[in-house]
Amino acid sequence: MGYKVAVVGATGNVGREMLSILDERGFPADEVVALASRRSQGTEVSFGDKTLKVKPLDQHDFHDTDICLMSAGGEVSKQWSPKIGAQGCVVIDNSSAFRYDQDVPLIVPEVNADAVSGFTKKNIIANPNCSTAQLVVALKPLHDFATIKRVVVSTYQSVSGAGKEGMDELFQQSRAVFVADPVERKKFTKRIAFNVIPHIDVFMEDGSTKEEWKVMVETKKMLDPKIKVTCTAVRVPVFIGHSEAVNIEFDKPITADEARDILRQAPGCLVIDKHEDGGYITPYESAGEDATYISRIREDQTLENGLNIWVVSDNLRKGAALNTVQIAELLVNRGLLKQKHAA
Numbered sequence: 001m002g003y004k005v006a007v008v009g010a011t012g013n014v015g016r017e018m019l020s021i022l023d024e025r026g027f028p029a030d031e032v033v034a035l036a037s038r039r040s041q042g043t044e045v046s047f048g049d050k051t052l053k054v055k056p057l058d059q060h061d062f063h064d065t066d067i068c069l070m071s072a073g074g075e076v077s078k079q080w081s082p083k084i085g086a087q088g089c090v091v092i093d094n095s096s097a098f099r100y101d102q103d104v105p106l107i108v109p110e111v112n113a114d115a116v117s118g119f120t121k122k123n124i125i126a127n128p129n130c131s132t133a134q135l136v137v138a139l140k141p142l143h144d145f146a147t148i149k150r151v152v153v154s155t156y157q158s159v160s161g162a163g164k165e166g167m168d169e170l171f172q173q174s175r176a177v178f179v180a181d182p183v184e185r186k187k188f189t190k191r192i193a194f195n196v197i198p199h200i201d202v203f204m205e206d207g208s209t210k211e212e213w214k215v216m217v218e219t220k221k222m223l224d225p226k227i228k229v230t231c232t233a234v235r236v237p238v239f240i241g242h243s244e245a246v247n248i249e250f251d252k253p254i255t256a257d258e259a260r261d262i263l264r265q266a267p268g269c270l271v272i273d274k275h276e277d278g279g280y281i282t283p284y285e286s287a288g289e290d291a292t293y294i295s296r297i298r299e300d301q302t303l304e305n306g307l308n309i310w311v312v313s314d315n316l317r318k319g320a321a322l323n324t325v326q327i328a329e330l331l332v333n334r335g336l337l338k339q340k341h342a343a
C-alpha cells in the first residue's frame, strides 16, 4: 500500500517538476492530488502518462493525506502549512516561510539527512533556497576533508527561479528586442533580456539582498554555523539552471586534485573538469538533470588553503522539486512517514 500525496502549487514551475519527479522515481504513492489556487480549478497537469485535474487548495481536506509537497510561495505556506501539519499530514515546504524556524529541519539529504527526525514538532520540513541547495551539496564533502572557514559565492541565477512569470518575462522581452517592440517590465526590477540584474529579493539593512542573506543563513544551518559565508546574487537571462562561482578557504591545505577526487565520489555531485575548450558545464546542459555539476576546480594562488570551483545545477530539480522528493523518500526509507488512509 502506498501513500496519499498532495502537491500544492501543481501548476507552477516547481509543482509540475515535482509531479514528474514523483513519477520518474516511482515514489510509493497510491494517490496524488494536484492542488493550486481557485484560478486553476479544472486545469490539467501531467503525472507520468496520467492527467490530473487541479483542485483548489482551500477545498481540500488533508485528514487522510499523508504528505504534502508545498510549492506555492511564502504567504500561502505561512497560512496553510501549520494547519496541514496539525491534521497529521507532513508538509515539505519549498518557500522560505519556515526555513529559519528552530523547530523546522532544513534538509538536503546528501548533507544533513539525520536532522530530518526533528520534523515532528510541527510536522513541517523546509527545503532550502535553490542556490543554497546546490552549494551545500558541493561544499559538504570538501568540508568533511578539510574544515571550511569562509566561502565567497557569486550566483548567476536563471529566471525560472522567479517562477513561471520570470520565464515568460525573459521570453517576451527577448522577442520584443528582436521585433523592435517596446520592452515591457513586470516581474524584474530592470530589463532581464540581454542584461544581468544584481538584485534578487528585497534589500536588507546592511545593503545585501534577502537572497544573499538566505544563502549565508541556510548554509550555516545545514552545514556548520562556524562557516563564514558572503554572497552576491545575480539574475541572468538563462531559462533554467543556476551557476555559482565559489571561492573557499579551508583550515588546512587541499589540492585541486584532491578536491576533484573527493567530489567525484560525493553523493549528488558530478565533476566535469577538463582544461580544454568546452571541458566544463554550463546551465543549459544542466536543465532536466539531477546532478550538482562541478567544474573549473583550481587552487586560489592568492589565498592560503584556498580553492575556486564552478557549481551548476537545475534550480527546479535539485534546487527545489528533486530535493523535496528526496526528503519524502528519506522519510519513507527511515520509516518516519505514517500511512493514514485504509487500503
Ligand SMILES: NC(=O)c1ccc[n+]([C@@H]2O[C@H](COP(=O)([O-])OP(=O)(O)OC[C@H]3O[C@@H](n4cnc5c(N)ncnc54)[C@H](OP(=O)(O)O)[C@@H]3O)[C@@H](O)[C@H]2O)c1
Pocket: 008, 009, 010, 011, 012, 013, 014, 015, 035, 036, 037, 038, 039, 040, 057, 071, 072, 073, 074, 076, 094, 095, 096, 128, 129, 130, 160, 161, 162, 163, 164, 165, 315, 316, 319, 320
Ligand atoms: N523556482 C525555483 O527555482 C525555486 C527553488 C526553490 C524554491 N522555490 C519556491 O517554490 C515556490 C513556488 O515556486 P515556482 O517557481 O513554482 O512559482 P510559480 O511558477 O509562480 O508557481 C506558483 C504556484 O503556486 C500556486 N499558488 C499561488 N497562490 C496560491 C494560493 N493562494 N493557493 C494555492 N496555490 C497558490 C500557483 O497556482 P495558480 O497557477 O493557481 O496561480 C502555482 O501553482 C516558491 O515559494 C518559491 O520561492 C522555487
